[in-house]
Amino acid sequence: MSALNPASHGGLSKPALPFSPVTPLIFAALIASYFLFPNHLALATQILVLMIFALSYDLLQGHAGIVSLGHAVFLGLGAYGSAILARWGFTDPLLGLAAGASISALVALVLSPIVVRGSDFTRLLVTLGVASLIHEAANRMRDLTGGADGLADFEVAPLLGLFAFDFEGRTAFLYALTVFALVYAALWRVTTSPFGLALRGIRENSRRMPAIGSPVARHLAVSYLLSGAIAGVGGALLAQTSRFASLDMLGFERSAEIVMVVTLGGTGHIAGVSIGAAAFGLVKDALSTVSPRYWQLGLGVVLMASVFLARGGIGGLIERFGRFGRRA
Amino acid sequence: MTAALATTALSVRFGAFQAVRDVSLSVRAGARHALIGPNGAGKTTLVHALTGSVKPAAGRILIAGEEATGRSEAQRVHMGLARTFQINQLFRNLTVLDNVLLAVLERNRRTAVFWRSVRNDRAALDEARSCLAFVNLLALAERPVAALPYGSQRLLEIAIALAARPRVLVLDEPAAGVPAAESAAIFERIHALPASLTVVFIEHDMGLVFRFAERITVLVAGQILTEGTPAEISADPRVREVYLGRRGDHAA
């Protein structure tokens, strides 16, 4: 497939190539981890969810240029959506994914008119405000959401009716890996589509866009909706693979965390963001088993490094390295 | 015959300051119509109001007889009104080709497509290339805009506007900041535009205005001072006073 050939992408303007030769390495590492760390598949699955969530937020911030401090709302809605559906007896995992995507897309659709308009600052406040409203609503609706205790009393049927979710988490990992691959491919496609070009246009010169007849607000609303739907898929996957849905999945900490993850990975760079999310998940797990305080300290250092030393994050490093390699 | 572009008693205010005052303008289809006037006369503001990036305080705008006053800037483009900017408004980190391709895709309303590669749209690519060929930029199609010489960037401004396939094209100082030798080349391209296209342009160089315009509107302090043929305008003592007065004894 020519889609997998980075050279075929050369037509789109150069900076911030969304598809990079690093992509095969990412998937090779993910597949290798299945064989190399069979005892850590639960962690690996959580990291895949984080990678999906990061890609969904990158579509919003990196490609559409919309900052949000409430993106975890869509992760949480996806998690609750699939968990609640499973509690009602609809335990098919793919149905759960579809439900997670739909409910998040629906809420994004409702919110988009207020998020799309306004400056970065108003967007931060609005998304923050909406997120805390939804968090509180989920907390109050105990019958539906389990309140502070969350939801754990649901089943997940075998995938495609064939592959049961085993105790070692093998099915869960391979399931998450497949969904990640699909999301990765989908994002690559979206960002190299006519729609993706329009998003680049908005970031490059939002003033010129209406002067060429562009429905800027609609473009932004569509990317908000797509981004919400993908986060919803991630949330559903999280609930299904961890057998748990809880308030923290739509909380502020997750929303803030994903902004950091995407900054570290390099906004607008799909491969960089994926690697950034994986690195973040690994380091967080390693440091927080030592001490939560180390984690906070490490996080601070890594973030400052990514802002001051490596502009453009990991994606920026990949691009610079790639250019260096081509010259040599 | 209905005018290609018309305004009635159009006014624009910035707070207490009235930048455009009671402008009633009628541009015939296929015209080459110049808008002149000293700096700060309100020419650019009038263009903003025509195209919809600034909301008028009063008055109406008609495009080919159709009411455009309440329409958004993007809607007016789809009604057939495109413009260029006095200060370049380009997509600087995109290639020259992608700048024009984006405009073609927006006109086609193809930018809603997110499931196919932008490179698959052969028809749109061909059209973008033909817009570039018209302004002699095809050889630079794969360059990023930021690497383009300034004069070529001014031509790209025009190519992007042409990609909207306008019926009326408004050019705000298309040769602004370009050395005299190159500005003639830019106007030569404007002159080569199809005769059916209505062109309104702002220009300071009177030589170019008299050479390329068949009708001239003079704007002073937001108001129309007069309108006429090049011969009438060059003979009008009030116009001479505005222009000579600025350069001459009133300059201090």
Ligand SMILES: Nc1ncnc2c1ncn2[C@@H]1O[C@H](COP(=O)(O)OP(=O)(O)O)[C@@H](O)[C@H]1O
């Ligand atoms: N956004 C704005 N806010 C306030 N005043 C403005 C604004 N834009 C233009 N003006 C003023 O309106 C007048 C007309 O400006 P402009 O339309 O740019 O003139 P021209 O294009 O004829 O040189 C100037 O005095 C300018 O300072």
Ligand SMILES: [Mg+2]
């Ligand atoms: Mg001006």
